[in-house]
Every structure is written in structure tokens, then in C-alpha cells.
Amino acid sequence: RKEVEQDPGPFNVPEGATVAFNCTYSNSASQSFFWYRQDCRKEPKLLMSVYSSGNEDGRFTAQLNRASQYISLLIRDSKLSDSATYLCVVAHYNQGGKLIFGQGTELSVKP
Amino acid sequence: EPEVTQTPSHQVTQMGQEVILRCVPISNHLYFYWYRQILGQKVEFLVSFYNNEISEKSEIFDDQFSVERPDGSNFTLKIRSTKLEDSAMYFCASTIQGDGTEAFFGQGTRLTVV
Numbered sequence: 001r002k003e004v005e006q007d008p009g010p011f012n013v014p015e016g017a018t019v020a021f022n023c024t025y026s027n028s029a030s031q032s033f034f035w036y037r038q039d040c041r042k043e044p045k046l047l048m049s050v051y052s053s054g055n056e057d058g059r060f061t062a063q064l065n066r067a068s069q070y071i072s073l074l075i076r077d078s079k080l081s082d083s084a085t086y087l088c089v090v091a092h093y094n095q096g097g098k099l100i101f102g103q104g105t106e107l108s109v110k111p
Numbered sequence: 112e113p114e115v116t117q118t119p120s121h122q123v124t125q126m127g128q129e130v131i132l133r134c135v136p137i138s139n140h141l142y143f144y145w146y147r148q149i150l151g152q153k154v155e156f157l158v159s160f161y162n163n164e165i166s167e168k169s170e171i172f173d174d175q176f177s178v179e180r181p182d183g184s185n186f187t188l189k190i191r192s193t194k195l196e197d198s199a200m201y202f203c204a205s206t207i208q209g210d211g212t213e214a215f216f217g218q219g220t221r222l223t224v225v
Contacts, residue, residue, distance in 0.1 A: 032210070032212075034213075038154075041200070041219075041221075042218065042219070043202055043216035043217060043218050043219050044154060044202070044216050045216070046213050046214070087153075087154065091210075095159075095167055096142060096159040096161060096166040096167050096209040097142050097144070097159060097206050097208070097209035097210060097212070097214065098144070098156050098159055098167055099144075099146075099154075099156060099204075099214060100156065101153050101154040101155070102153065103152070103153040104153060
């Protein structure tokens with residue numbers, strides 16, 4: 001079983017739509033959780049960290065359910081510029097900050 | 112904004128040749144990493160480096176790979192004898208702490224082995 005699994009995608013949505021990405025992780029020792037964004041052939045960039053209490057940054061809301069080992073990302077009022085691949089990422093404290101990436105979910109926002 | 116820089120942006124090499132990929136992490140960061148991404152696949156951890164030694168490495172990071180911090184700024188990844196399957200994008204990253212805080216990635220080096 002993959003350590004981090006994401007929705008297969010791609011997601012094709014119109015501008016203004018709300019889109020949700022799901023992610024599960026298998027290692028209960030995972031202690032830090034993130035959503036990264038990756039544009040085509042570019043480096044991953046941190047979108048937001050994910051906390052147990054849930055957190056919001058503008059149009060983006062992230063949720064973590066430790067009991068279910070489940071992470072989500074909600075994008076409201078999607079923009080053309082949101083088109084990218086969204087990476088679910090986990091880290092373990094006792095592994096020196098090593099990040100474990102999901103395979104990513106591609107989002108394409110159309111006019 | 113401080114950034115991680117990598118050189119070269121693209122390297123083409125013949126199979127069996129040695130390559131060195133270079134990175135300059137953010138200056139006050141203490142933890143350094145190499146990741147790779149084969150085209151169409153996920154980003155994979157290769158190695159982490161702290162206090163001038165490897166702190167963790169993956170199964171991918173075999174004897175053909177080595178890392179070095181030769182001075183106070185550069186962090187290098189050497190592949191001794193490249194194989195076709197080493198063709199990938201290699202990303203360097205750095206963090207202030209090694210506890211899963213935000214990692215800053217360089218723009219990557221695209222390695223093509225022919």
C-alpha cells in the first residue's frame with residue numbers, strides 16, 4: 001500500500017467551481033501534513049500546512065482527521081490560475097524532516 | 112524572499128558518466144535534502160543531510176549516489192556512473208528545522224541520460 005494516496009484525477013472544472021481533493025496516509029507515525037502545489041515541470045511549492053483543527057487561507061481550506069488518517073483540501077471559487085497539480089505530503093518527526101509525497105491530483109480550471 | 116538555487120537547470124550526460132548537481136540552500140537553513148521526480152511520477156525522497164552527515168536515505172540512494180557540503184554554501188549530489196533510469200528532475204530542498212516544517216525547493220535540475 002502506498003504511504004500517501006490521493007484521488008487519481010484529473011479534475012476538470014469551470015471557473016468559480018468548488019473542488020475537493022482527498023488524501024489518505026497509511027503511517028500513523030506521520031505528524032506533519034501539507035498540501036503543496038506543483039506547476040508543470042516546476043518545483044513543489046507549499047500551499048498550506050494542515051492542522052488537526054482545520055485551517056483556512058482565503059479560498060483554500062484544509063482538514064485533517066487523524067483517526068481516519070485522512071486529509072482534504074477544498075478550493076472555493078476556483079480561478080484559472082489554480083490549474084496545477086496538488087500534492088498531499090506527510091512528514092515524520094523522527095525522520096529528519098523527510099517528506100513523503102502522494103502522486104498528486106491534477107486540476108484544470110476552464111473558462 | 113530567500114530561495115534555494117540549483118545549477119545547472121538542465122544536464123545531458125552519456126550513460127556511465129559522472130554528474131554533479133549543485134544546490135545553494137537558504138543561508139540560515141540547517142537541513143538539506145535531495146528529491147527526484149521521474150517524468151509523470153511522484154516526487155521521491157533521496158537523502159537528508161544535517162550537521163555534515165547523512166541523516167536518512169532511501170533505497171534509491173545506493174552506492175552510485177553521494178552528497179557533500181564542500182563549503183558553507185553549496186550542497187551537491189553526485190551520481191558516479193549514470194544509468195538511463197537516472198533521467199529525472201532532481202530537486203534540492205532546505206528547512207530551518209528537521210521536524211517537518213516548511214521545505215523550500217529549488218527550481219530543479221533536469222537530468223537526461225542518453
